[in-house]
Amino acid sequence: MTGYSHQKRFLVAVDCIIFGFDGQQLKLLLIQRGFEPEKGKWSLMGGFVEKEESFELAAGRVLHKLTGLENVYMEQLYAFSDPARDPIERTASITYFALIDINQYKHQISKDYHAEWFPLNKIPKLIFDHTEMVEMAKEKLRYKAALHPILFELLPEKFTLPQLQVLYEGVYDSTFDKRNFSRKVLSTGLLVKQKEKEKESSKRGAFYFKLDKRKYKTKFDAFLNFIPNPHKLK
Amino acid sequence: MTGYSHQKRFLVAVDCIIFGFDGQQLKLLLIQRGFEPEKGKWSLMGGFVEKEESFELAAGRVLHKLTGLENVYMEQLYAFSDPARDPIERTASITYFALIDINQYKHQISKDYHAEWFPLNKIPKLIFDHTEMVEMAKEKLRYKAALHPILFELLPEKFTLPQLQVLYEGVYDSTFDKRNFSRKVLSTGLLVKQKEKEKESSKRGAFYFKLDKRKYKTKFDAFLNFIPNPHKLK
DNA sequence: CCAAAAGTGTTGAGTATACACCCATGC
DNA sequence: GCATGGGTGTATACTCAACACTTTTGG
Secondary structure, eight states: OOSOTTSOEEEEEEEEEEEEEOSSOEEEEEEEOOSSSSTTSEEOEEEEOOTTOOHHHHHHHHHHHHHOOOSOEEEEEEEEOOTTSSSSSOEEEEEEEEEEOGGGOOHHHHHTTTOEEEEGGGOOOOSTTHHHHHHHHHHHHHHHHTTSOGGGGGSOSEEEHHHHHHHHHHHHTSOOOHHHHHHHHHHTTOEEEEEEEEOSSOSSOEEEEEEOHHHHHHHTTSOOOOSSOGGGOO | OOSOTTSOEEEEEEEEEEEEEOSSOEEEEEEEOOSSSSTTSEEOEEEEOOTTOOHHHHHHHHHHHHHOOOSOEEEEEEEEOOTTSSSSSOEEEEEEEEEOOGGGOOHHHHHTTTOEEEEGGGOOOOSTTHHHHHHHHHHHHHHHHTTSOGGGGGSOSSEEHHHHHHHHHHHHTSOOOHHHHHHHHHHTTOEEEEEEEEOSSOSSOEEEEEEOHHHHHHHTTSOOOOSSOGGGOO
16 A cells, blocks of 8 residues: 555644734723634634744744734644544644734734633633633743743833733732842843933833843753742642 | 534544553553555554544544553643645644553454564654654643652552652653652652552562542542652752 | 942852761671 | 662752842833
8 A cells, every 4th residue: 555545534633823912901802703614703813824934933923814913932842632622623733823013013903703802811712722722832831931931932022120010920820029029030141221211111210121032042951930939829 | 604514624633652661661552554655664543533533532543552551641732733744745743641550451362463662761762753752741741740649650559758759750850859859749748558468579579559530530630740840850 | 419220249048069977788 | 798789868059039229211
């Protein structure tokens, strides 16, 4: 025998769980599905994998179509494969989660998809198994951010320590002591203090920081312990 | 439009990265592929996903076929999707890694597949992208075992502290102080000391321990810090 | 001058590491 | 009685968490 002729072939889709941070809250970008089944219902942005395309490329293409962004932090999350997850025809879904700087996101493009940002605690009912996908993505984000400097992907190039802290507190739905937080974050050596201050959100102003890109790359995989008492989390 | 009629369909396979521990070394179970292409070459155990089968079920089926085992610790690793990874026809592969108690493994069954255990540092050349899969599985195992009590899945029901230490040392290709190791492991509260000793490997004998199944389940997701200096690893 | 947010240091507790000797047994 | 591997305790350094006051400035 040559070839795999009598094996079953499947549709394969990618779905993107897209996180953004608006300075106050962590949010998720959802669309209103444009075709049947479940047309008009809230859904993750997704698409079928094309003929000569890897899953990674497909996910990047889908994300780009919605946000206009490239070179976004993306990570494969999980392959969902319940044979009944799509009622029309069996379709596996390979999910990716993405962290984007919400300021760079192009609003116009996403209007075509009736896209909207939802705070994590106000996610509407989603089609198929998308709610489960979102839950898994939230969990993985929390897990990973406790050990690796991943949340910087959600921030603009320059950010302040108070902004960073609001972000971490949002992700862990918790509050941290600012003295301990800043000591811990600065001790990673990942941040470079800038001369300018951000003056919008306070009279005194808070210094901007930038990521040290070089150290960021080398230290990314090390265990960093960003949050207090990580073992109490789950 | 109803249906997804003009989308491309793909073959989807699962491949299993199967780890075992023989008391000395961590090993990987490989087979000699029984069909073309690459017939006779070393390969991971795998198989095509069937019509009404989730990936998890397919992986369990494939693992069972080779080892005779059920209820094995298995975890989805990654979906490999390079369009050219299989030269005959585009086939995505969803990989699972499995940890089995090597003593329970049925040798007869696997003879049909010309299966063999290979120490991790003596893995032969593998077909397709299987080497990459194995590398990723090793990395994930090391990562996960540094934080979670996952390596117990490789041991028989009763085991001794020296055995456990040999296992950890093998996984991290390193040596640990036995006093610190035993204190750390026992402090998790996961182990229950038995009355009997294992007398094969030493004159004095070493006490057996069993896992406290209840605590194992509840503490599995907490961060446990099993190995010294986890940040120095990478 | 006052309200609001930024920034900064110290202490105590707990945890991790380094390290060395005695024990039990089979031969 | 000795060689082999099993088992245990302590002192020190380090890391983490708790905690409060001063600074800046816009209004």
